[in-house]
Amino acid sequence: MEKYQEELSYLKSLAIKAGQAIMEVYEREFDVEIKEDNSPLTEADKKSNAIIVRGLREVFPNYAILSEESKDDKSRFNNDFCFIVDPLDGTKEFIKQNGQFTVNIALCYKKRPILGVIYAPAIKKLYYAFKGEGAYLEDVENGEVKRLKVTDKTNNLIIVASKSHSSQKEKELIDDHKEFISDVIYAGSSLKGCMVAESKADVYYRFGLTSEWDTAAMHCIVEESGGIFRQLDGSEMLYNRENVLNEKGFYVVNREENIWV
Numbered sequence: 001m002e003k004y005q006e007e008l009s010y011l012k013s014l015a016i017k018a019g020q021a022i023m024e025v026y027e028r029e030f031d032v033e034i035k036e037d038n039s040p041l042t043e044a045d046k047k048s049n050a051i052i053v054r055g056l057r058e059v060f061p062n063y064a065i066l067s068e069e070s071k072d073d074k075s076r077f078n079n080d081f082c083f084i085v086d087p088l089d090g091t092k093e094f095i096k097q098n099g100q101f102t103v104n105i106a107l108c109y110k111k112r113p114i115l116g117v118i119y120a121p122a123i124k125k126l127y128y129a130f131k132g133e134g135a136y137l138e139d140v141e142n143g144e145v146k147r148l149k150v151t152d153k154t155n156n157l158i159i160v161a162s163k164s165h166s167s168q169k170e171k172e173l174i175d176d177h178k179e180f181i182s183d184v185i186y187a188g189s190s191l192k193g194c195m196v197a198e199s200k201a202d203v204y205y206r207f208g209l210t211s212e213w214d215t216a217a218m219h220c221i222v223e224e225s226g227g228i229f230r231q232l233d234g235s236e237m238l239y240n241r242e243n244v245l246n247e248k249g250f251y252v253v254n255r256e257e258n259i260w261v
Contacts, residue, residue, distance in 0.1 A: 004115060007060070007107055008130050011117040014055045015103045016140060018048040019121030022088060022103070026122070032095055040091045045069055048087035048103060056083050063107070066240065068213045082108050082240040086213035089118075090189030093163065099123060100163065100188030106216035111238040116220030118190050127194045129224035135197055148197045148225040150254040156182040157258065160201040162208075163188040169207040177260055193218035193252045197225035204252040205261070207232070212244045218252075228253050232261050 025044035033041040049069035056065055060083070064076035067085035076082050083105065088094060090101030099122035107115040114131040119140075127148070129135035135148040161170055163186045174184060181203075187195060193215075195201040215229075216239050222229045231237050231248040253259055 004107070004130055008115055008117070008128060010055075010059055011105045011107070011115060012119075012126060012128055012138075014052055015105055015117045015119035016121075016126065017055070018051045018087060018103045019119045021047040021051055022094070022101070023121050026094065026097065040095060041069075042088070042091060042094065044094060045088040045091060049085070052085050052087055052103070052105060056085075064240070066212060066244065068211065072244075076240055077242070079240075080110050084108055084113075084212050084216040084239055086190075086211075086217075089214060090191075093188035098163075098188065100191055102189045102191060104190050104213060104217040106220060106239075108216060108239040111240050113216045113220040113239060116217035116224075118194055118217050118221060120189075120191060120194075127197065127221050129221040131220065131224065133224070135221045135224035137194075137198060148221070149199065150196060150222075150225050150227040151199045151202050152255060153202050154255060154257045155180055157202040158183045158185060158200070159203045159205075160184075160192045160195050161186050161204075162192065162206065165206075165208050167207045170205060173205055173207075173260060180258075190214065190218040193222050193229070196227055196252045196254060197221050202254045203258050205232075205249075206251070207249045210246045210250070212239050212241065212246065215246060215250065222252050226254075228256065228259070230259075234259075234261075 022044040064079035064082040086104040093100040103119045105117045118127040124140040126138040
């Protein structure tokens with residue numbers, strides 16, 4: 001996997017650059033548009049997307065790109081390599097100005113994520129992983145890097161739940177397993193999966209709809225930290241698909257014992 005070090009380094013710098021553009025918008029007044037699917041869109045989404053897509057096309061012209069805020073080029077199906085991008089994951093959290101939003105960039109090879117970069121610009125935390133080489137967290141302010149590893153707990157679990165997308169099924173799951181759970185914490189964006197990778201939580205279940213760009217980078221980071229990421233029916237999540245919606249939901253857990261579906 002040494003040949004992907006260049007890609008990883010570049011994705012990290014690109015995510016930080018996009019994060020800076022996001023924060024410039026965050027710190028002033030901004031307008032909110034509503035897209036056809038009823039989800040919000042801001043100037044920050046657009047600026048981040050332009051930086052990332054332009055940067056990827058310049059350096060990796062032979063790789064396909066699937067981004068939430070770009071027109072879908074279906075020629076990506078013919079490419080073994082596909083970048084999957086969410087230029088601003090957690091737009092609702094961005095609008096609420098609670099800091100819990102991220103830039104997500106993944107590289108998939110033959111439908112599986114092999115590189116994942118997630119940058120949380122409001123807290124200057126950079127999560128990254130590449131297949132077979134582990135997952136890491138870098139403090140962008142001081143340059144400190146630590147390797148990520150999930151917990152091995154099966155009791156007194158911390159479950160992380162969605163701040164803006166909670167569901168009845170999620171509440172029922174928590175109620176049905178409350179004897180194993182010591183705390184429920186709420187967070188936004190792909191930070192939920194990163195919290196499991198970072199040992200700040202143990203379990204994360206998502207029953208509602210997400211898309212490929214919400215999960216690809218997180219998927220890589222979770223697995224490289226020793227966690228388990230699967231669709232709710234237990235099957236593997238694949239990427240660069242015709243239907244970009246993750247219709248089956250997914251879970252992120254620290255151990256097999258905490259698979260409750």
